[in-house]
Amino acid sequence: MIVLGIESATESVGVSLASSDGVLASVEISRGRRHAESIVPCVQFVCERAEIELAEVGAIAVDVGPGLFTGMRVGIATAKSLAMALGIPMVPMTSLEVLAIGQSTADEIIVPVVDARKSEVFWAMYRRSEQGVDQLNQPTVGPVDDLISDLMARDQPTVCIGDGAHRYRDDITTGFSCVIGDARHPSAADLASEGVRRAIRDETVEERFVEPVYLRQPDAQINWSTRQVRS
Amino acid sequence: MTSQFVVGQDTVILGIETSCDETAAAIVMGGNDVVSSVVSSQIDVHAEFGGVVPEVASRAHLESINPVVRRAIDEAGIDERRIDAIACTVGPGLIGALLVGVSSAKALALAWDVPFVGVNHLEAHLYASFLEDPTLEFPLVVLLVSGGHTMLIEMQDHGEYRLLGRTIDDAAGEAFDKVARYLDLGYPGGPAIDRAANDGNPEAVKFPRAMMDDGLNFSFSGLKTAVVNFVRKNPTVDSVDIAASFQQAVSDVLVHKAMKAAREVGATGVVLGGGVAANSRLRADLQAACAADGIGAFLPGREMCTDNAAMIAAAGWHRLRALGPSRLDIGAFPSMPLVEAGIADG
Ligand SMILES: [Zn+2]
Numbered sequence: 001m002i003v004l005g006i007e008s009a010t011e012s013v014g015v016s017l018a019s020s021d022g023v024l025a026s027v028e029i030s031r032g033r034r035h036a037e038s039i040v041p042c043v044q045f046v047c048e049r050a051e052i053e054l055a056e057v058g059a060i061a062v063d064v065g066p067g068l069f070t071g072m073r074v075g076i077a078t079a080k081s082l083a084m085a086l087g088i089p090m091v092p093m094t095s096l097e098v099l100a101i102g103q104s105t106a107d108e109i110i111v112p113v114v115d116a117r118k119s120e121v122f123w124a125m126y127r128r129s130e131q132g133v134d135q136l137n138q139p140t141v142g143p144v145d146d147l148i149s150d151l152m153a154r155d156q157p158t159v160c161i162g163d164g165a166h167r168y169r170d171d172i173t174t175g176f177s178c179v180i181g182d183a184r185h186p187s188a189a190d191l192a193s194e195g196v197r198r199a200i201r202d203e204t205v206e207e208r209f210v211e212p213v214y215l216r217q218p219d220a221q222i223n224w225s226t227r228q229v230r231s
Numbered sequence: 232m233t234s235q236f237v238v239g240q241d242t243v244i245l246g247i248e249t250s251c252d253e254t255a256a257a258i259v260m261g262g263n264d265v266v267s268s269v270v271s272s273q274i275d276v277h278a279e280f281g282g283v284v285p286e287v288a289s290r291a292h293l294e295s296i297n298p299v300v301r302r303a304i305d306e307a308g309i310d311e312r313r314i315d316a317i318a319c320t321v322g323p324g325l326i327g328a329l330l331v332g333v334s335s336a337k338a339l340a341l342a343w344d345v346p347f348v349g350v351n352h353l354e355a356h357l358y359a360s361f362l363e364d365p366t367l368e369f370p371l372v373v374l375l376v377s378g379g380h381t382m383l384i385e386m387q388d389h390g391e392y393r394l395l396g397r398t399i400d401d402a403a404g405e406a407f408d409k410v411a412r413y414l415d416l417g418y419p420g421g422p423a424i425d426r427a428a429n430d431g432n433p434e435a436v437k438f439p440r441a442m443m444d445d446g447l448n449f450s451f452s453g454l455k456t457a458v459v460n461f462v463r464k465n466p467t468v469d470s471v472d473i474a475a476s477f478q479q480a481v482s483d484v485l486v487h488k489a490m491k492a493a494r495e496v497g498a499t500g501v502v503l504g505g506g507v508a509a510n511s512r513l514r515a516d517l518q519a520a521c522a523a524d525g526i527g528a529f530l531p532g533r534e535m536c537t538d539n540a541a542m543i544a545a546a547g548w549h550r551l552r553a554l555g556p557s558r559l560d561i562g563a564f565p566s567m568p569l570v571e572a573g574i575a576d577g
Contacts, residue, residue: 036330036562040337044559054342069286070327073293077334084297085311085342212293218286 005192008075009067014188061195089204098186113164148175246544249332250324262548289327318547321349322567329563346556377505378404396447431475500527
């Protein structure tokens with residue numbers, strides 16, 4: 001089973017091919033934020049380097065957010081259209097899940113924190129398990145203070161990871177004693193590898209059921225002065 | 232694959248359009264044979280806000296894109312392997328909305344191993360006329376009127392354009408939206424004014440016709456202000472008469488300048504494009520003026536005037552034939568101009 005992973009929910013963009021033998025080829029770009037320009041050439045690159053034809057891919061794993069709306073949509077649109085055109089199923093995962101899966105800690109609570117802009121963060125809590133990670137609560141969005149309250153309520157050894165944990169490192173470690181792990185962005189290689197494990201367990205879904213996880217309503221304020229070109 | 236790709240009468244193109252508030256896909260053969268055309272409109276989603284909200288539009292595009300593409304293929308009754316190329320709007324438009332279509336189109340092109348061609352949305356509006364009459368002769372004057380644009384363009388040949396005039400403030404469609412909102416006629420404004428005007432007297436109020444003898448540029452912000460001022464002073468005048476008089480003022484200016492442009496360049500006819508081209512007053516007035524001058528009036532059907540993907544596929548067919556495919560590392564161009572269309576070719 002070969003799985004193509006597409007990751008574009010944060011400022012980094014990545015594409016990876018994995019099989020039960022492990023990661024076959026992987027590319028990550030954490031600079032430039034040109035997600036829409038990069039993804040398809042990255043898919044071509046990993047396929048060429050790993051000498052894999054797209055027709056050999058058995059499932060597409062994709063990060064469905066939460067994250068930067070435009071960035072995640074570009075990845076989801078690409079992944080869904082690839083899956084539709086190739087007639088293969090998908091493995092959707094949240095950005096928080098992908099971050100948690102990549103954290104090789106044993107005992108601590110894993111708390112991925114993704115920058116949500118506007119002084120807010122997305123987060124959820126995970127614990128390592130036999131199958132990978134168990135999610136302890138629903139992903140949420142809110143101010144950093146809410147995250148700290150959440151951490152204090154659980155009051156267990158914790159490692160916080162993700163671009164939100166790094167951006168608000170001082171606030172978090174002042175409010176609650178915890179470790180800030182190295183990982184900043186969800187990794188396409190982790191996404192594809194976990195995609196293989198789930199695809200082997202038959203935990204795939206049809207393309208039409210894959211939906212983005214926004215966790216925040218659109219800012220629906222009409223501002224005539226900034227209204228853009230309509231044609 | 233792409234180097235020996237020949238574009239001909241049996242070339243089947245899947246067109247995709249997501250630049251504003253319509254998710255659309257179409258199958259067009261040979262550049263003008265519309266085999267299927269599916270448009271999923273978001274009008275209901277945006278009506279409560281009285282205008283298009285970019286983030287709301289982007290979300291709706293992502294929900295609709297695959298089902299709309301699937302339906303276009305199903306309705307065409309073809310096997311997807313019969314598709315020779317994918318054409319998609321890359322600009323101008325809302326960046327987040329454009330990116331959904333571009334991402335999806337590039338993915339389909341990659342998966343099916345066919346060329347991808349990025350299309351300028353404005354250029355596609357010009358091609359809507361060619362869908363119905365492929366024998367149109369150059370030079371042509373195109374009056375492109377929509378919610379975002381009001382332009383007069385000389386089309387010298389396929390892919391060769393010269394901008395003759397444009398609005399210096401509001402687009403004509405924007406004026407329709409604002410006046411409709413002010414008169415409480417509903418959203419979108421174009422069809423709302425058109426309906427109301429049907430029951431009104433277009434000569435009830437003499438609204439100003441701005442810049443009539445002043446080159447080929449347009450101005451509509453003063454007209455909107457004139458409507459607001461008139462209604463404040465005359466609250467009892469029926470809104471259908473206001474709508475009809477406003478619509479007549481817009482139509483008079485557009486037709487006057489289009490005819491002037493046609494005479495200046497010696498055009499064989501005037502082509503109408505863009506969402507406002509669906510307006511019945513404008514269509515009737517332009518047709519009469521062209522007949523009087525003995526030149527052609529090319530008015531695409533209403534469903535081809537408003538945003539659709541058949542026109543994208545048609546423009547893509549011409550672009551692919553003239554310039555070849557676009558690169559797979561292009562993104563979207565939210566303020567892409569019509570002239571010197573800035574698509575990276577390769
Ligand atoms: Zn348009």
